[in-house]
Amino acid sequence: QVQLVQSGSELKKPGASVKVSCKASGYTFTSYAMNWVRQAPGQGLEWMGWINTNTGNPTYAQGFTGRFVFSLDTSVSTAYLQISSLEAEDTAVYYCAREFIAAPGTVDYWGQGTLVTVSS
Amino acid sequence: QSALTQPASVSGSPGQSITISCTGTSSDVGGYNYVSWYQQHPGKAPKFMIYEVSNRPSGVSNRFSGSKSGNTASLTISGLQAEDEADYYCSSYTSRSTVVFGGGTQLTVL
Numbered sequence: 733q734v735q736l737v738q739s740g741s742e743l744k745k746p747g748a749s750v751k752v753s754c755k756a757s758g759y760t761f762t763s764y765a766m767n768w769v770r771q772a773p774g775q776g777l778e779w780m781g782w783i784n785t786n787t788g789n790p791t792y793a794q795g796f797t798g799r800f801v802f803s804l805d806t807s808v809s810t811a812y813l814q815i816s817s818l819e820a821e822d823t824a825v826y827y828c829a830r831e832f833i834a835a836p837g838t839v840d841y842w843g844q845g846t847l848v849t850v851s852s
Numbered sequence: 853q854s855a856l857t858q859p860a861s862v863s864g865s866p867g868q869s870i871t872i873s874c875t876g877t878s879s880d881v882g883g884y885n886y887v888s889w890y891q892q893h894p895g896k897a898p899k900f901m902i903y904e905v906s907n908r909p910s911g912v913s914n915r916f917s918g919s920k921s922g923n924t925a926s927l928t929i930s931g932l933q934a935e936d937e938a939d940y941y942c943s944s945y946t947s948r949s950t951v952v953f954g955g956g957t958q959l960t961v962l
Contacts (some may be wrong), residue, residue: 767951776855776956777890777898777941793950827897835903837945838888842897 734758736828736843743849749816752846754828761809762786765831767839768802768813772824782831783811818850856881856942856954863960869930872957874942875923880952882923886945889918889927892956893938901940902927929959937961 739753754766768780781792783802790802801814811828826846829839857875864870874881874889881887887905890898900909902918905925915930925944929936942954 769953777892777943777953779943779951779953781950791949829898832888832900832903835886835888835945836949837884837886837943837951838900838903840900840903840909842899845897 734830734841736830736841738826738828738843738846741847741849743851744818745852746818746820746850748818748850749814750818750848752813752815752826752828752848754811754813754843756809756811756830759830762806764833766802766804766811767829767831769827769829769839769842770824771827771845772821775824777827780813780826785811815848818848820850822848823850824848854952856944856952858940858942858954858957860955861958861960863962864929864932865962866932866934868932869928870932870959872927872929872940872942872959874925874927874944874954876925876944876952877923879947880944881920881925881942883947884945885920887918887920887925888943889916890941890943891936891938892941898941932961934961 735757737755762785767782770778780796783790803812828843830841832838832840889902892898905920906918940957
């Protein structure tokens with residue numbers, strides 16, 4: 733069965749960096765794009781962008797350029813989200829979500845989420 | 853890209869039907885049939901409920917249905933059950949090849 737397992741919660745100081753992992757299993761990793769979605773505390777879902785798992789080409793949503801980097805290690809079927817120069821406003825749950833191949837912009841399977849807390 | 857507009861909250865009694873609206877523009881909801889809906893229980897990851905406006909993935913109850921008219925999509929839940937109490941989000945593919953989510957709707961089953 734399809735599973736996306738994300739790394740555990742992180743507590744970081746402002747200015748630090750964090751790297752969240754998303755390990756996929758149960759399907760061919762390079763056949764489905766991976767999306768990233770942010771959810772700030774008590775807020776809604778916000779699409780961050782996606783990465784083509786075949787080519788490694790990332791696409792970032794407005795507001796997620798510069799400090800946010802999507803990457804892959806296809807040898808271990810894992811996608812990564814790295815955030816640098818962390819700010820308090822980056823405190824959120826970050827989800828990876830697999831693209832639903834039949835419909836652009838749609839995701840079917842989600843990771844369990846990774847809480848990133850930025851606090852001094 | 854502005855978020856799609858959803859009502860902040862809706863409520864209904866067990867057995868009733870409710871509808872959640874999701875309003876966008878001709879550049880997203882109105883321009884494509886790539887509207888999807890997700891259910892999120894507190895502290896959990898979202899769950900995929902509807903795709904391409906009105907299609908249900910395998911395993912999703914047929915009490916959930918979707919539709920669209922112009923720039924507004926809708927999710928209808930019939931025969932409300934206590935377990936349906938959750939937050940619901942719509943999303944749409946956009947003319948910029950991006951994705952936009954709605955602000956979310958909290959469903960309360962009275």
